[in-house]
Amino acid sequence: MAAERTAASPQAALLLFGSCLPVLGAVLIAPVLPRMHAHFAETAGVAVLVPVALTLPALVIALLAPLAGVLADRMGRRALLLASMLLYSLCGVLPLWLDSLALIVASRAGIGLAEAGIMTCCTTLMGDYFDGQRRARLFALQMVVTSLSAALFMGVGGALGESDWRTPFALYAVGVLCLPLMAALLWEPRACHSAAEATAQSRFPWAALAPLYLLTGLAGVSLFIVPVQAGYVLQLLQVDAPRQVGLAMGANQLGVLAGALAFRLLARLPVARLLALGFATAGFGGGLLALASGYAPVVLAVLVNGLGVGLLLPTLITRVMQQVGFDQRGRATGGFTAAIFAGEFISPLLVLALMAGMAMQLPHALLVIALGQLALAQRACR
Structure with missing residues (x-):
């Protein structure tokens, strides 16, 4: 282990x-x-600024996570994490008092900057504190808890927003509440590798990581297909009840959870086989969604799609960690984080481009993406 103490x-x-x-x-x-x-x-x-308030953090993470990775390697993971947590809460609660939409959007950019540091440092510290199968299991568990938290936070945000649209922003104060615990229980890891290993790791392994980042970006595209597009697919099928849409989204999160848990059982398989299985499953689910003729087939489709995505991301981050040593782990994780969020940001734009501005072409666009995922799975098998 790379840490001085035992995590x-x-x-x-x-x-x-x-x-x-x-x-x-x-x-x-x-x-x-x-x-x-x-x-x-x-x-x-x-009409533009309100949706941007939601999506801007993802774009900022995609742009700045690599910089966060460089800072994590140079100034330390713990210091950057604590500073990011403080910035997260400060920017997060500002809309409680701001009455300018432009300033609220600017505060959301600050949230994205903080999240780039938080996500990069948390994932990097997992790689520092743990190794081997414990690390792989923790990355799978990371996918599980983030999937569950997405469903939980969506419900909490809706409940808090019943009285006032500003109220949900108060939850961002949780960053400050976590600061004392993180300061007390986390420590700055130190490299434990030999001089020979340090020399071997002196050059950043772009050749090994670039294909993994590309696949991670494509997995990010897949990750956002269902949350953004499933509601529109159901509308085309004359299903627009919020409860039914919510249940379909829940089925997708259940699939992601099952895929991450499956990774814990399949982690010993070759990486190429795991990637092929993940993309094939996500593509099969996407194809079912494109061809769905009713509500039940949509639920089955998003469940299968989530299963594939849930398998892909733990596989990719585990492989990324295997390519670098301690001194480059922050940069490697920053690149991985940027690739995921870039894929999430690109996902709806890609679908819109394939639709050519016609809502009825959504199933066709989803089918094209699904076929691309199946082609990736076939290539990974070679």
Whole structure:
């Protein structure tokens, strides 16, 4: 292990909780967007600025996570994590008092900056504190808890937003509440490798990591297909009851959970086989979604799709960690984080491009993406 002390359950729990905070930033305010829009109805550009308030953090993470990785390697993981947690809460609670939509959007950019540091440092510290099968199991568990937290935060945001659209922003104060625990229980790891290993790791292994980052970006595209597009597919099928849409989203999260748990059982298989299985399953689910003719087939499709995505991400981050030593782990993790969120940001844009502006072409667009995933699975098998 790369850490000076032995990490155990308290450290794992804190890092897993920290990994959930970027999810909080992504979904917490989704249920109150219509009320935000109504509140700022007289503001110029409100139709663009309100959705941007939701999606901007993901774009900032995609752009700045590599920089966060460099800082984590140079100035230390713990210091950057604590500073990011403080920034997260400060920017997160600002909309409680701001009455300018432009300033709220700017605060959301600050949230993205903080989340880039939090996600990069939490994942990097998991790689520092744990190794071997314990590390692989923890990365799978990271996928599990973030999937569960997405569903939980969506419900909490909706409940808090019943009284006032600003209320959900108060939950961002959790970053400050976590600071004392993180300061007390986390420590700055130190390299334990030999001089020969340090020399071998002196050059960043772009040749090994670039294909993994590309696959991670494609997995990020897959990850956001269902949350963004399933509701529109159901509308085309004349199903628009919020409860039914919510149940379909829940089925997708259940699939992601099952896929991450499956990784814990399949982790000893060759990486190429795991990637092929993940992309094939996600593509099969996407194809079922494109061809679905009713509500039950949609639920089955999103469940299968989630199963594939849940298998892909733990496989990829585990493989990324295997390619680098201690001194490059932050940069490697930053690149991985950026690739995921870039894929999430690109996902709806890709679907829109394939639709050519026609809503009825959505199933065709989803089928094209599914066929691409199946082609990736076939190539990974070679």
